[in-house]
Amino acid sequence: MGLVDLRSQKVRRSGQELVDHLNSFNxxxxxxxxxxxxxxxxxxxHDRYVPPMSMEEILEKAAKLKKYGLQALEAHYPNExxxxxIEMFKQYQADTGIRVLTVVPNLFFEAQFExxxxxNPDPAVRRVAIERVKTTLQLNIELGxxxxxxxxxxxxxxxxxxxxxxxxRDLFAEGLAEAMDAVPGVRIALEPKPYEPRSNILxxxxxxxxxLAEKVEKMLGAEANRRLLDEGHALMTLNPEVGHVLMGYExxxxxxxxxxxxxxxxxxxxxxxxxGNYDQDKNVGVIAPEQAEAGLYVLKMHGYQxxxxxxxxxxxxxxERALINNMDCLRGMNERINNLDHARIxxxxxNPAKNRGMLEALLIRARYGDTGASFSEVE
Numbered sequence: 001m002g003l004v005d006l007r008s009q010k011v012r013r014s015g016q017e018l019v020d021h022l023n024s025f026n027x028x029x030x031x032x033x034x035x036x037x038x039x040x041x042x043x044x045x046h047d048r049y050v051p052p053m054s055m056e057e058i059l060e061k062a063a064k065l066k067k068y069g070l071q072a073l074e075a076h077y078p079n080e081x082x083x084x085x086i087e088m089f090k091q092y093q094a095d096t097g098i099r100v101l102t103v104v105p106n107l108f109f110e111a112q113f114e115x116x117x118x119x120n121p122d123p124a125v126r127r128v129a130i131e132r133v134k135t136t137l138q139l140n141i142e143l144g145x146x147x148x149x150x151x152x153x154x155x156x157x158x159x160x161x162x163x164x165x166x167x168x169r170d171l172f173a174e175g176l177a178e179a180m181d182a183v184p185g186v187r188i189a190l191e192p193k194p195y196e197p198r199s200n201i202l203x204x205x206x207x208x209x210x211x212l213a214e215k216v217e218k219m220l221g222a223e224a225n226r227r228l229l230d231e232g233h234a235l236m237t238l239n240p241e242v243g244h245v246l247m248g249y250e251x252x253x254x255x256x257x258x259x260x261x262x263x264x265x266x267x268x269x270x271x272x273x274x275x276g277n278y279d280q281d282k283n284v285g286v287i288a289p290e291q292a293e294a295g296l297y298v299l300k301m302h303g304y305q306x307x308x309x310x311x312x313x314x315x316x317x318x319x320e321r322a323l324i325n326n327m328d329c330l331r332g333m334n335e336r337i338n339n340l341d342h343a344r345i346x347x348x349x350x351n352p353a354k355n356r357g358m359l360e361a362l363l364i365r366a367r368y369g370d371t372g373a374s375f376s377e378v379e
Contacts, residue, residue, distance in 0.1 A: 003187060004147075004306070006237065006266065007263050008263075009263045009264075009302050009304065010262065011302075014350065018346055019346050022342035022345075023343075025300060026300070027296065027304065029308055029327070029331060030071050031308050031330075032070075032072035032073060032074055032102075032308070032310070033072075033074065035055070035059075035075045037281075037314060038053060038058040039051070039058065055088070056088070059073075059088075062098060063096045064320070065320060065324070066097065068323070069331075070327070071097075071098060071099070072098060072100065073101065074102045074149070075102075075103060076104045076105070076106040077132070077136045078135075079106055079109070081100070081139065086143070089143060090143065093143075100144075100145055101145055101267075102140065102145050102146065102189070102267070103148060104136070104149045104150070104151070105133045105148065107129055107132065107150070107154065107155070108151065108152075108197070112125055116154055116155045118152070118172045118176065119155040119168040119202060126171065129175060130175045130178055133148075133150070133175070133176065137179060137180070141183065146266065146306075146307075147186070148187070148188050148189070149188075149267065150176065150190050151190075152172060152201055152203060153193065153201060154198060155198070155201065155202045156195075156200045156202050156204070157199065157200050158199040158200070160200070168202060169203070169212075169215075172203070172212075173219065174219065176188060176216050176236070177216050177220055180225060180235065181220055181222040184222040184225045185225065187235050187236075188235065188237065189239035189267050190213065190236065191238075191239045191241055192206060192244060192245075194247055204244075204248065205248045210258065210259065213234070217229055217234075217235060217236050234262070236264070237259075238265060239268065240265070240269070241270075241271070242268075242271050242295065243279055243280065244273075246273040246274070246288065247273060247279060251291070252291040252292070252294060253295050253297065260299075265302075268308055269309045270284050270308055270309065270311065270330065271283065271326075272286045272287040272289075273288070274287055275288075280313070281311060281312045281313035283325050284310075284312075285329040292330075292333055296333055296334055308330060310326045310327070312326060336367070340362065
């Protein structure tokens, strides 16, 4: 597994240099999808709406979506991908050209993780979680993935009174560092989420995720890991999900730019979500398309070259239709931002006093057509 080089994300550009970059760089919309939503189960308030599917059936369905742009799959260990079916996934990659992008340790579902996984105060349970991360990292090597996503969904608290938050954060970070040193050279991408299923999840926002990344990297001691860090590579990275960012009342473009500033954006998960609220995993563009477009433009500004993971919950439509809709929506948004007047946008941002209202005017015309007064009439 080769480590994807993220160091160029940290390059600062402004003025004509940024204009030249925006005119020459186009996002490569490589799409991935999680196998978990191909046959979604029931929820807290309703039964499942589609019959369960075997992994073979899911992979067959995914293969038919390659012609629409699906290039990679994401799966959890051990419930979706494991030692018993890994050869099937290897053969699938060879037969279809659809790769496994990430194997994710499932640290949140089982009853043994009721009080947390890597931060669990019970040493025996915590040891199970650490060993699971180690095994997952080994599977990522075996399958040639780009990173291992870690979502601390069950690591957190419901009642803040008396909680030793520092110890919980230390335990979580130390567990990741131990696993990463045991299986060196594998990148981890944290997926922050502020709440649900816990009332508060550890490292749940973008800035907190960056703090965790820097904390873990300082703990790493394996020679191979230290060498990569000394070369400026990030080993602890982030996988922001649009819905999770907006659940935390963060601005998507700002959040993505913060991760890119530190060269830690390994992957992105796309859907749509109202500010706050429970995690809805709606299709891209259904809610707040302006946030998605602003986020895409930030990725373009920083030269993001990673995948665009579709992470949705298509309860009331076929998964094929949902995935095609999401890929088509992101393509349409990307085409629109590519066709913007980048020089004028940079001028508006860098000289706002001389361009009052003009950035908004540019976006109105890009989204709805030139239906009002021309620029010359109002300048």
